[in-house]
Amino acid sequence: MLQEGAGRKKITYFDNACQTLRPKQVLDAINQYYLKSSACSGRSMHQLAAEVTRECDQARVLVAKFLNAAKKEEVVFTRNTTEGINLVANSIGLQKDDVVLISDKEHNSNLIPWQMMARKHGILVKIVPSRPDNTFDLDAFEKLLDPKVRLVSFGWSSNLDGVTIPVAEIIKKAHQNGSLVLLDAAQSAPHHKANVKALDVDFMAFSGHKMLGPSGMGVLYAKYQLLEKMDPFLVGGDTVASSTYETCEFLPPPEKFEAGLQDYAGIMGLGAAAKYLMDVGFDAIEKQELLLNEAITAEIKDIPRLKLLGPADPRLRGGVVAFTLEGVDSHRIALMLDQMAAIMVRSGQHCVHSWFNAHQIKGSVRASLYFYNTMEEASLFTSSLKKIGKVL
């Protein structure tokens, strides 16, 4: 992984929930576009354009394989998870008094779009409370399921504490209720196998930059029959087969949702990232993250004043170790880890302000791991944190 810039000493990168590092294969795919076939896809007839069209199509095939989608046309390229969620919010025809269920731990990207729909169209947003240990409460969810619930939209794995929710049961119960399901997979797609066909999920949004891919590149997966019925959210060039001064004929999905000139290099980079992760394999990814999380949790759990966010058991927190240290500002800890040992973590409210405000917590420190992190890095982190715990 590329992480050592010119003249910079070795870093320990534990901010993977924000953005991961990239392998050479991804950079090569991005460069290949700019160096070899820097042209428009689809629009022109010449050989460069044909090459771009072919490469982008190949990337879509790779992403569809990554998700086990029924067909590549179920993969809509977006800029990021946020755009995918906004697309669903604005395109499924939500009406006044329709209910959207979310959890009490959603990232702003899976909260604010629904708040806007409430403000503009009079939908109701209902919150499923988590259990006291921050795990998903299936009973509370079931109690809120009623015929008014058009959509349930949950973060598959939490960026707050790493907790993964029981998506198979949730989808089954939602479908029995006649509700659609959208998964915010920003934090799960990089770490856990997503088999959209087996799960029967309706929508799933995720971002390239959290799974080794380029930033500004994301995916909305959606069942094809839903995409066919949905109106596009952004419209314009490349979304239509033809137009008159009065009207237009939209292209079939996914094109009708991909307005304007696309990030071709980003698409190719994302395809390379999906391939890289499939080659590494999710068993190996989960195994390494757990190994590291177990080692870190065992070492830090007894630091005085330290409180882990989420369940104590690292097996329930994937690659995330989030905590507060009573009486100490989270940003101060993050800065000290960086200054003392070049360890990069994130601090603050992690775009989950609603949860922090509700719990009256100012912020947390979050170490988020990925499969390329090592035990040596884990011990540097725990020994540095112990020192910080003593001096602050």
Ligand SMILES: Cc1ncc(COP(=O)(O)O)c(C=O)c1O
């Ligand atoms: C759970 C979750 N959802 C959504 C997002 C938003 O992702 P993006 O900024 O790539 O749209 C993030 C980013 O951190 C996240 O962790």
